[in-house]
Amino acid sequence: MKLIYVVIDGMGDLPIEELGNKTPLEAADTPNMDFLAKTGKTGLMYTVGKGVAPESDVAVVSILGYNPFKYYASRGVFEALGAGLTMKDGDLALRCNFATLGPNKTIIDRRVGRSLTTEEATELAKAINEQIKLESHPASFQFKNTLSHRGALIIRSKEKKLSGNITNTDPAYTRIQGIGVAEPEAKMILKKCKPLDKTEEAKISASLVNEFTQKTITILDQQEVNKKRVKERKLKANVILTRDAGHRLPRFPRLDQQYGFSFVCLADMPVERGISKLAGMHMVDLPPPSKNLEKDCKLRVEKLLETLPLCDCFYIHIKGPDEPGHDGNFNLKTNLIATVDKHFVGKMLQEINLEDHVICVTADHSTPCKLKAHSDDPVPLLISGNKIQADKVQRFSEKECKKGELGILPHGTELMPKLIRHLKE
Numbered sequence: 325m326k327l328i329y330v331v332i333d334g335m336g337d338l339p340i341e342e343l344g345n346k347t348p349l350e351a352a353d354t355p356n357m358d359f360l361a362k363t364g365k366t367g368l369m370y371t372v373g374k375g376v377a378p379e380s381d382v383a384v385v386s387i388l389g390y391n392p393f394k395y396y397a398s399r400g401v402f403e404a405l406g407a408g409l410t411m412k413d414g415d416l417a418l419r420c421n422f423a424t425l426g427p428n429k430t431i432i433d434r435r436v437g438r439s440l441t442t443e444e445a446t447e448l449a450k451a452i453n454e455q456i457k458l459e460s461h462p463a464s465f466q467f468k469n470t471l472s473h474r475g476a477l478i479i480r481s482k483e484k485k486l487s488g489n490i491t492n493t494d495p496a497y498t499r500i501q502g503i504g505v506a507e508p509e510a511k512m513i514l515k516k517c518k519p520l521d522k523t524e525e526a527k528i529s530a531s532l533v534n535e536f537t538q539k540t541i542t543i544l545d546q547q548e549v550n551k552k553r554v555k556e557r558k559l560k561a562n563v564i565l566t567r568d569a570g571h572r573l574p575r576f577p578r579l580d581q582q583y584g585f586s587f588v589c590l591a592d593m594p595v596e597r598g599i600s601k602l603a604g605m606h607m608v609d610l611p612p613p614s615k616n617l618e619k620d621c622k623l624r625v626e627k628l629l630e631t632l633p634l635c636d637c638f639y640i641h642i643k644g645p646d647e648p649g650h651d652g653n654f655n656l657k658t659n660l661i662a663t664v665d666k667h668f669v670g671k672m673l674q675e676i677n678l679e680d681h682v683i684c685v686t687a688d689h690s691t692p693c694k695l696k697a698h699s700d701d702p703v704p705l706l707i708s709g710n711k712i713q714a715d716k717v718q719r720f721s722e723k724e725c726k727k728g729e730l731g732i733l734p735h736g737t738e739l740m741p742k743l744i745r746h747l748k749e
Contacts, residue, residue, distance in 0.1 A: 682743060
């Protein structure tokens with residue numbers, strides 16, 4: 325018996341008037357996920373908890389079965405590890421975005437209009453690493469761009485340990501009880517990094533982040549990449565926003581030791597890969613997501629089928645619908661959900677025997693198009709295959725899953741033990 329656990333990033337949403345008051349999932353053509361819903365059990369799930377609009381890292385930690393308030397490190401740590409940077413306790417790790425800064429510290433676009441290519445970002449990252457020196461305190465840094473506008477930063481002090489107990493310079497996110505949470509009504513102004521406690525480590529860490537931020541503004545503005553972008557009437561990538569600092573590697577109990585099954589990760593984004601490494605999963609190398617989700621889905625099915633005989637549990641994270649949720653593009657989100665259904669779920673079902681597998685399909689969080697940000701809304705959930713008895717739900721959607729026998733899971737941490745129980749039946 326095998327577990328195939330599919331997480332579709334940001335799939336959850338709210339009814340949209342232009343879609344006939346349907347969500348993108350409801351409006352999408354999803355015969356394969358509907359089939360799994362018909363033959364299995366369905367429900368809704370708060371991936372972290374009611375009232376928490378989680379960032380992806382917090383949500384993934386939770387839906388892999390770890391209490392994020394107990395085991396959480398920070399998005400910065402997960403991104404850095406997933407990007408291949410090395411880190412030890414006392415180093416400072418941060419998630420970064422290239423962004424567009426206007427007059428009076430106004431942030432024109434947090435993601436450079438999503439038009440910055442990974443190749444352009446690599447050139448800019450090279451300039452940052454070569455031309456910036458930290459001088460406010462004896463420290464060094466390593467900055468690495470990952471996909472498009474995204475990046476990770478490690479700062480190392482030469483004298484003492486640093487502290488992640490500092491604020492974000494990125495106004496779109498705040499921190500509650502140490503975890504990253506979306507700030508939907510934030511003013512788009514570049515923030516100054518401040519210590520969150522009175523320790524010398526936090527003060528020095530905030531000072532180093534502010535120095536790094538200011539120097540990126542000076543360096544990036546002069547780069548040929550940005551001069552060329554201005555000529556092409558594109559937004560400049562002229563500042564680095566930081567968020568979710570961390571200074572400690574989390575000590576996750578390994579999933580294989582907890583449950584007695586081997587686990588494999590098929591994810592392409594650094595944050596999910598970083599979390600999976602810390603959870604003790606075997607990693608399957610995947611190229612970054614391309615602009616062609618159909619091609620990406622087909623490749624992921626191929627990789628899944630290649631590794632299926634070798635291990636027990638497979639965590640597959642598909643980025644697709646999250647970005648159009650952030651952009652408010654409900655038509656594209658609807659189409660991408662249908663693409664995942666046809667070219668991942670559909671192709672997979674053609675190749676496996678459902679009776680020999682437990683299949684779970686859900687999301688890490690909702691990204692409603694009307695909010696253009698993560699929300700605390702519960703996500704749809706289905707568990708099908710093996711000996712699981714069907715409930716009466718006929719379609720996979722937020723509205724229909726609310727009627728399912730799984731009910732509403734109040735915390736994502738409840739899901740993994742439930743899946744393991746089905747695996748053992």
